[in-house]
Amino acid sequence: MTRRTRRAPRPRPVTGRMARGCQAAALVAAVGCQPAPARAAPPPPSVVRASGVVTWAASADGMGEDGAGQGYRMIVHTSVGGTGLRVRVTNAFGDHPLTLDSGYAGLRGHGAALRPGSNRRLTFGGARTVTVPAGAAAWSDPLPGSWPAGTDLAVSLYLPGAAGPATGHWMALQTSYTGQGDHTAEESARNWGRTTGSWWYLDAVSVRPSRAATGAVVVLGDSLTDGRQSTPDLNRRWPDYLARRLNPARTHAMDVRGVADEGVSGNMVLTDGAAPSALDRLDRDVLSQPGVRTVFLFEGVNDLKAHTGVTAAELIAGYREIARRVHGAGKCVVAATVGPFKGWPEWDPAAESVRRDVNRLLRTSRDFDAVIDFDRVLRSPDDPERLRPAFDGGDHLHPDDRGMRALADAVDLARLNCAR
Incomplete structure (x- = not known):
């Protein structure tokens, strides 16, 4: 398997530091798919034709060249349960x-083995095959049966003619499986002998919850949200812990139950780099997801440590642009302060000064429906520029499992519901 090619950061436009366009969203109904227009304006909610509520998601990115004749059995973990499961290719x-x-x-x-009798064929507009244009995506038809919350799904795809750059999510922190030839219908693990640490050609799963009022929170973030330094295969990213807190068995009054983790390692708010910027991917990764009630924004540390000379005013302007577009789509937006990272090789006093200014402005901002102070959760009481030693995953930037859980525990669940 070829590891994805990392792109060099793209230059910022001469009109300012903030990337102002948005990556085209491939908003596709179950009956077909359509190519995404380049740098499209944010679509209104009515354009998003996928029904139900997102129960799992991972942001798509370029993955380098794909292997011909490959089959993929991807393991993903649901947040909210329901019927009518659909997947987005x-x-x-x-x-x-x-x-x-x-x-x-x-x-x-x-x-790689499935529970006996649970494997069901995906169709697209009633057809067993689908061709997805470059730059687009396609939702499957709803599957019969009930699909529980907090469980592992196995989504098996066979794409023998895949050519050119692949699409997927590189740092899955979840073991999935590959094999040669079409073994998608098989429930045994016999022909899925190789492993991959990435998700391929799959970026969302939705269900139809039993309560019509049920919605989802989508977390827009970087590697801290993507789960780097959390234990692989145990679903210990902080959005996973948040999903467990929102489980109906524990929280009966909440309408927000689905959780979609749209974290990308190396992501920046303002500038394209290892992945399209948060501004560029907001439509495709976040606003296109079905049933989104709230967007949770936790990004900015990569803008600060990239030595691009970003100012607090510019980063806050990027946050406000995201909030404006999310509110324009009729959804709530919650922001989190930027955590400490002294000890990381790219830390310097200038970046720390901007981080403090950004957090001060966030704490007093009225642009968001709520602000959660993740900086206070993560910072050391002895040195507020550093990550708390008990939460340090080892690199002085990313929290370990305990730190991930502390972030989720710091979220006031009631703030995920707002009157919009």
């Missing part, structure tokens, strides 16, 4: 049409 970063020959989804048993 993505070709967002491809430069050729992508044909899915066969797809199935079922409940994972152990490893």
Whole structure:
């Protein structure tokens, strides 16, 4: 498997530091798919035709060249349960049409094996195959049966003619499986002998919850949200802990139950780099998801440590642009302060000064429906420029499992519901 190619940061426009366009969103109904227009304006909510509520998601990015004749059995973990499960196949970063020959989804048993009788064929507008244009995505038809919250799904895709750049999510922190040939219908692990640490051609799963009022929170973030330094295969990213807190068995009064983790390692708010900027990917990764009630914004440290000379005013302007677009789509937006990172190789006093100014402005801002002070959770009481030693995953920037849980525990769940 070829590891994805990291892109060099793109230059900022001469009109200012903030990237002002938005990555085109491939908003596709179950009956087909359509190419995404370049640098499209944010779509109104009515354009998003996928029904239900997102129960899992991972932001798409370029993954380098794909292997021909490959099958993928991806393991993903649900947040909210329901019926009518659908998956979104993505070709967002491809430069050729992508044909899915066969797809199935079922409940994972152990490893690559499925629970007997749970594997169901995916269809697209009633057809067993679908061709997704470059830059687009396609939702499957709803599957029969009930799909529980907090469980592992196995989504199996066979794309024998895949060519050119692949689309997926590089740092999954979840073991998935590959094999040669079409074994998507098989429930055993026999022909899925190789492993991959990435998700391929899959970026969202939705269900139809039992309560019509149920919605989801989508977290827009960087590697701290993507879960770097959390334990792989145990779903210990902070959005995973948040999903467990929102479980209906524990919180009966909450309408927000789905959680989608749209964190990307190396992501910046203002500038494209290892992935499109938060501003560029907001439509595709966040606003296109079905059932979104609230957007949770936790980004900015990469803008500060990239030595681009970003100012607090510019970063706050980027946050405000995201809030404006989210509110324009009729959704709530919650922001979090930027955590400490002294001890990381790119830390310097100038970046720390900007971080403090950004957090001061966030704490007093009225642009958001709520602000959660993650800086106070993460910082050391002995040196507020450093990550709390008990939460340090080892690199002085990313929290470990305990730190991830502390972030989720710091979220006032009631603030995820707002009157919009």
